[in-house]
Amino acid sequence: MTDKDFTVYRERYVTLSGSIRGGCLHLESFVYGEDYDSEKYYDFSQEDTDKLFGLIPFDDFINSLRSGHLIWMEQFLEDNDIHPKTFCY
Numbered sequence: 001m002t003d004k005d006f007t008v009y010r011e012r013y014v015t016l017s018g019s020i021r022g023g024c025l026h027l028e029s030f031v032y033g034e035d036y037d038s039e040k041y042y043d044f045s046q047e048d049t050d051k052l053f054g055l056i057p058f059d060d061f062i063n064s065l066r067s068g069h070l071i072w073m074e075q076f077l078e079d080n081d082i083h084p085k086t087f088c089y
Contacts, residue, residue, distance in 0.1 A: 009069075018042075
């Protein structure tokens with residue numbers, strides 16, 4: 001897969017975007033509100049990126065994220081034994 005930047009969704013207080021660099025998927029989630037701020041980062045190894053896109057094509061993954069958001073993704077990853085590094089702020 002070629003290197004690319006993409007935005008999954010951008011709403012008033014919520015943004016999910018990412019990139020693929022060197023065969024590795026990176027996702028960034030930002031939630032900003034009056035009472036709550038959160039940043040979460042997902043860094044996939046090349047092995048996990050290959051496994052993910054071997055199970056579901058990139059465009060289908062993005063469309064599923066748009067409809068199910070991070071809750072869908074985290075369950076999908078757990079069900080398929082894919083464990084990206086995550087960082088929260």
